[in-house]
Amino acid sequence: MEFSWGSGPESQRLLLSFLLLAIWEAGSGQLHYSIPEEVKHGTFVGRIAQDLGLELAELVPRLFRVASKGRGDLLEVNLQNGILFVNSRIDREELCGRSAECSIHLEVIVDRPLQVFHVEVEVKDINDNPPVFLATQKNLFIAESKPLDTRLPLEGASDADIGVNALLTYSLSPNEYFSLEKPSDDPRVKGLGLLLRKSLDREETPEIFLVLTVTDGGKPELTGTVQLLITVLDANDNAPVFDRTLYTVKLPENVPNGTLVIKVNASDLDEGSNGDIIYSFSTDISPNVKSKFHIDPVTGQIFVKGYIDFEECKSYEILVEGFDKGQLPLSGHCRVIVEVEDTNDNVPALEFKSLSLPIRENTPLGTVVALISVSDRDSGANGQVTCHLTPHVPFKLVSTFKNYYSLVLDSALDRETISDYKLVVTARDGGSPSLWATASVSVEVADVNDNAPLFAQPEYTVFVKENNPPGCHIFTVSAHDADAQENALVSYSLVERRVGERALSSFVSVHAESGKVYALQPLDHEEIELLQFQVSAGDAGVPPLGSNVTLQVFVLDENDNMPTLLAPRTGDTGGALNELVQWSVGAGHVVTKVRAVDADSGYNAWLSYELLQLSGGSRSPFRVGLYTGEISTTRALDEADAPRQRLLVLVKDHGEPALTATATVLVSLVESGQVPKTSSRAQAGTAGHDAALVDVNVYLIIAICAISSLLVLTLLLYTAFRCSAVPTEGSCRPGKPTLVCSSAVGSWSYSQQRRQRVCSGEGLPKTDLMAFSPSLPDSRDREDQPQTTGDSLAKPRQPNPDWRYSASLRAGMHSSVHLEEAGILRAGPGGPDQQWPTVSSATPEPEAGEVSPPVGAGVNSNSWTFKYGPGNPKQSGPGELPDKFIIPGSPAIISIRQEPTNSQIDKSDFITFGKKEETKKKKKKKKGNKTQEKKEKGNSTTDNSDQ
Known part of the structure; x- marks a missing residue:
């Protein structure tokens, strides 16, 4: 819509009508409004919020804002009613110059979620600029000898308006000598001039004063004038004449100073000084042309002397005059049109208009992260820009509008893998060679609570001696959370359960921050051998995540109970x-x-x-x-x-x-x-009772063999696993295996469900079991065990600390079960007697052996361990050797022997160890007679069997 802008009531009505009928359209994703220039502050432009489909109530919460590149604050939006209004004076000529189209491009940006709208406000021209000549007075010279229809060129006026408002009409004040020549249809040549209609006579009329008036086509019309002073010169018959009245040349931009643009040429038919021509730019030439070009007054060559920029000016019009050197110089005129050709000399420009950072790692795909604006001042292919993003990132660029790109999330994020992305956007134009520019942005990935705290291993084994002081620190658990900040803040707590009739929290506690586990009271091995519980680790995220770890606390026994x-x-x-x-x-x-x-x-x-x-x-x-x-x-x-x-x-x-x-x-x-x-009957009854348990012992032996085999296989697998897990220069060094047991001593452990029985002193089990464990190196020396006559025996050495026991073997500790003599026993009329010896301390000799004790008081003789020294085979007594069961994969031997209840004790079956003969000699010295000596020999044999 076009209209003229005035100051009367009619103009106001027209303005009101224009505002009421202001059109807008949605084309290519944008709104279009139009307003005249020079309207007052507060002039209504359009209901932009309504036209964009936005609610008035959400303008402020969503950070509604309007941005205009390089346009200042010409337009503004009232956030209360969503109306776009004029905020300051709009001058179309200042805004767009002589461009036929003049628009203000607005970018409307709202957040949460991020949206961008493009609004184009067209500024209509009004006739607010009168035509203007370059000077208010112009001096012209003409020889009196000039023939009729001689043309004097004039520089036309300029009007800053466009269209009809810049359509100029010239008129000349009435006179008898000159008429006005109108401009031609060629837009590049203004063609304004004066035509001589009557011959001149300097003596009659030396000077002529004329007024040239120009009127534009606006409503109301605006005019401009220039005074013409024409001086009539004496005869110089021929004026210089140029080869062409119009020269056209194409000049690339950015050419260096001194570059030749064109050479103009004029000729004069006169001779001598009247035929010598001097070239110069017309006095009406614009200062911009004078700053860019220079003409040689002798040769007529035009050179570049300033910076030629296509983006600054696309063409130059140069008016050249040629004067001869006559006493009354005559001149000729021509025009040079210099068209500037564009080169790819402008790098694309990138600008991040909006950033929504940081971005959460659970952000859905397709979310707009940033809005990017690109531009290039060049034209054509040189100004066509394409954008590319750093490869291998979970983002992509989407072209949303002309010269606008959206940075969009393209794949899922994981902060624990990558917490920050350095994105580089590259803009490249279509020139040859092409130019590019980059802009980088750091996209931080915000954490969400998607990782639970994790322990280094699913369970831990802890050994604590009983009778510990209350509140002592027994272990520290530690869990790691891959999240950040409060999502990685781990706290620890017990998973409450019942331990017997008491709560777990009465035994142990865990520090919420450090993960230290404390024993709240002294632990009693006889009450609790294994305290198994779980500790929970939870983070502070929303919702919180957690995991558990199992602690097996073995309470190690101390000698705090007397027999x-x-x-x-x-x-x-x-x-x-x-x-x-x-x-x-x-x-x-x-x-x-x-x-x-x-x-x-x-x-x-x-x-x-x-x-x-x-x-x-x-x-x-x-x-x-x-x-x-x-x-x-x-x-x-x-x-x-x-x-x-x-x-x-x-x-x-x-x-x-x-x-x-x-x-x-x-x-x-x-x-x-x-x-x-009754004593004999009791013995007989006990013997009968023992015989009834033979079958039970057979099953017990089979169970022990099976469990021992399984245990040895487990230990071998565990040892192989530990050796393979610790690289030691290509080989696995032997080391003491770490065993899970509740004692500070022992080399291997086993447990079995056993049936206990109460034996009278007169009875004897029919079946006895001996378990021989593998020999272990021991550097301690063996002490000789002195022979005793029955009062006392030397204390055996402390067993190897690798010996372990199982808690289940103490199941019958409090029952009335007697501990049999070491080895296999046989019943006879004289009572039980020993067939296999007991051995005191270890000995360094290869022949020495070691008998390990039963695993607890009250355990019957079916579970004895015998350990041989290195390289020493099992020694047997003179009597019958017991059967042997060898456990596959283990040097342990299970020996089983069954004897009838009425068998007699053969004293020759006894095995003596150590310094047997030396002991006999000592006893012989104490007895003087042969009868007593024989008795001592018998006693010595009996004593040796005890050892």
Whole structure:
């Protein structure tokens, strides 16, 4: 819509009508408005919010804003009503010059989510600029001899308006000499001039004053004038004439100074000085042309002397005059049109209009991250720009509008993999060679809570000695969270459960921040051997994530329980064990058995028995089994022995320090007829009861073999795994395996579900088991074990600390189960006797061996361990060797022997170890007669069997 802008009521009505009928259209994704220039502040342009489909209430929350590149604040939006209005004076000529089209391009940007709209406001021209000549007065010279129709060129006026408002009409003040020549149709040549219609006579009219008026086509019309002073010169008959009245040349931009543009040429028919021509630019030439070009006054060559920029000016019009050197110089005129050719000399420009950073790692695909504007001042292919993004990034560029790109999320993000992207956008034009520019932006990926805290391993094994101080630190758990900030802030807590009748939190606690686990109270191995619980690690994210780790806390045993004597079964006399023994019994007769248990485990529960020598008494005819507690005779009784013997038995465990208990046994020597028959019946009944358990022991042996095989296989696999996990110069060095057990000692552990039985002192199990463990290197020397006559035996050395026990083997610790003599026992009329010896401390000799103790008090003789020294095969006694079961993959041997209940003890079956002969010599020196010497030999054999 076009209209003229005036100041009267009619003009105001036209303006109101224009504003009411202001058109806008959505084309190629943009709005279009139009307004006249020079309207007042606050003039209505359009309801931009309504036209864009936006609610008025969301303009402020969504950060509605309008940006106009290089246009200042000409237009503004009222955020209350969404109306676009004129904010300051708009001058179309200042804004767009003489361009036929003049528009203000607005970028409307709203966030949350990010949207961009493009609005074009066309500025209509009004006739607010009058035509203007370059000067208010112009001096012209003409010879009086000029013929009629001689043309005097004039520089036309210029009008800053466009269209009809710039359509100029010229008129000349009335005179008799000159008429006005109108401009031609050629837009490049203005063609305005004066035509001589009457011959001149300088003497009659030396000067002529004319007024040239120009009127534009606007409404209302605006005019401009210039005064013409024409001076009539004396005759110089011929004026210079140019070859062409119009010269056209094409000149590339950015040519260096001194470049020849064109050479103009004029000729004069006169001779001498009247024919010499001097070239110059017309006085009406614009200052811009004078700053860019220079003409040689002699040759007529036009040179470049300034910076030629196509983006500044696309063409130049140069008016050249040629004057001769006559006394009254005459001139000729021509025009030179210089068309500037574009070269690719402008690098594309990039600008980030809007950034939505940081971006969360769970942002959906297709989200717009940034808006990028690109531009190039060149024309044609040189100004066509394409954009590319850094490869291998989860983003892409999408062309949304002319010279606008959106940076869009193209694939999923993971902050834990990459937390920051350095994006480089490259804009390249279509010139040859092409120019490019880059712009970089750092896109930070914001964290979301998508990673749970993780522990280094699913479970930990912790060893804690019992009777720990309350509040002691036993372990520290640590979990790592791959997230950041509060999402990676890990806190720890117990997974509550019941331990027996008490809550787990009464035993242990965990520090919420450090993960340190504390024992709140002293732990008792006899109460809890294994405390298994879980610790939970949770982060501070929303929603929180967590994971658990299992802690197996093994409570290691300490020697804090002294041996406990079991109540005697017969002859209870004030807590003492009262036994009747016939005078006629021989050496080796089992009188009774002292029974004791220890609540501890392992060596702390391995009991030994010693017979204390009462002060002032003679050597007692009785002895006690070192590990069985069986009291037996060392020789045949004679009349010198007191008829009533009081024996004090010391029961001692192998802990450090050792704890002890004492038992009193009253032995009465009686004649053969005075022994109650009930004792014999009890023995017979016990023997029958033992025979009934033979089948049970067979099943027990099979179970032990199976479990031992499984255990050895597990240990081999575990050792192979540990060796393969630790590279040591191509080989795996042997090392002590880490075993999960609840004792500080032991080399391998096993457990079995066992059936316990209560044995009387007279009975004997039919089946006995010996388990031989593999030999281990030991650097400690063996001490000689002195021979004793029954009072005490030397304490065995501390077992190898690699020995382990299983908690299930102490299941019957508190039951009335007696500990048999080491080795395989056979029952006979004289009571049980030993076939295999017990061995004291280790010895460095290859022939030496080691018998490991039973794994707890109250465990019967079906579970003994025998360890041979290096290179020493199993030694057997003179009697029959027991059957052997070899566990595959392990050097352990399971030996089983069954004997009939009525078999007799063959003393030749005893095996002696160590310095047997030396012990015999020492005893021989103590006896003087041969009869006594024979008795000592028998006793020595019996004592050696105990060792």
